[in-house]
Amino acid sequence: MFRTPQETEVAFYRALERADLAAMMEVWADDDNIACVHPMGPRLEGREEVSESWRRIFGNGARMRFRLSDIQELREGDVVVHVLHENITVSAGRSESTVLATNIYRLVGDSWRMVLHHASPAPRPQDEEEIEDEDEDEDSPKVLH
Amino acid sequence: MFRTPQETEVAFYRALERADLAAMMEVWADDDNIACVHPMGPRLEGREEVSESWRRIFGNGARMRFRLSDIQELREGDVVVHVLHENITVSAGRSESTVLATNIYRLVGDSWRMVLHHASPAPRPQDEEEIEDEDEDEDSPKVLH
Numbered sequence: 634m635f636r637t638p639q640e641t642e643v644a645f646y647r648a649l650e651r652a653d654l655a656a657m658m659e660v661w662a663d664d665d666n667i668a669c670v671h672p673m674g675p676r677l678e679g680r681e682e683v684s685e686s687w688r689r690i691f692g693n694g695a696r697m698r699f700r701l702s703d704i705q706e707l708r709e710g711d712v713v714v715h716v717l718h719e720n721i722t723v724s725a726g727r728s729e730s731t732v733l734a735t736n737i738y739r740l741v742g743d744s745w746r747m748v749l750h751h752a753s754p755a756p757r758p759q760d761e762e763e764i765e766d767e768d769e770d771e772d773s774p775k776v777l778h
Numbered sequence: 779m780f781r782t783p784q785e786t787e788v789a790f791y792r793a794l795e796r797a798d799l800a801a802m803m804e805v806w807a808d809d810d811n812i813a814c815v816h817p818m819g820p821r822l823e824g825r826e827e828v829s830e831s832w833r834r835i836f837g838n839g840a841r842m843r844f845r846l847s848d849i850q851e852l853r854e855g856d857v858v859v860h861v862l863h864e865n866i867t868v869s870a871g872r873s874e875s876t877v878l879a880t881n882i883y884r885l886v887g888d889s890w891r892m893v894l895h896h897a898s899p900a901p902r903p904q905d906e907e908e909i910e911d912e913d914e915d916e917d918s919p920k921v922l923h
Contacts, residue, residue, distance in 0.1 A: 666850075668852070735896045737882075756818060
């Protein structure tokens with residue numbers, strides 16, 4: 634049981650770091666109205682598709698460490714949304730990459746469960762500066778919309 | 779006033795197509811706990827950052843047409859989440875590109891307003907097949923997590 638959205642979030646990233654599929658699927662709401670988007674991946678719907686994607690990711694052998702930062706919270710009744718940066722180190726010695734994630738938690742019975750995870754690549758700091766500086770570059774995918 | 783999340787969504791994409799900044803900012807909740815992520819862009823927080831980003835996008839002269847598809851809805855009390863595909867045609871004659879978006883609407887007073895828009899590139903159909911076929915490719919960013 635996850636008594637707060639924070640507990641659910643901790644359990645989610647712990648399951649991810651440990652590549653623990655059973656713990657991961659405990660985090661998600663136990664119904665099929667859930668959605669998961671991995672970086673540059675398709676939208677996955679329902680427990681079967683979501684579970685299968687984590688099984689595949691965990692099966693590829695790469696181990697990841699997560700450092701979360703810049704957590705913004707939107708809270709409304711029984712729904713809590715976190716928009717945050719995942720600073721990820723893959724296996725040993727590689728440099729950190731950053732992913733932007735929207736995580737949505739919902740109170741189901743007496744436990745907060747994940748209902749959506751939408752992750753996408755975050756720009757590197759120099760890319761952000763480029764966005765500031767390049768008003769005129771209408772072909773840049775960074776400013777498509 | 780937007781009486782349903784659907785009305786808000788229609789107004790959001792109409793403002794985007796018309797490059798109408800005033801109409802766009804009418805759609806967003808009138809407080810600073812809002813977040814917007816454009817494809818491959820940084821997380822923007824608050825009305826000033828969000829408004830400035832749309833001003834820049836609208837100012838670059840490119841006009842976009844949106845065809846929405848595959849809308850998945852998660853509803854809980856005064857919060858509605860849509861995860862959908864934006865099929866976008868830029869100006870005349872270019873081919874369609876697809877963006878995955880999570881849109882969150884919240885009932886504020888008697889009007890549904892947008893509080894989050896997280897958009898990221900969707901894989902092309904052939905990319906999705908590659909994900910299915912390439913279990914072993916642990917360096918692929920598509921399966922990072």
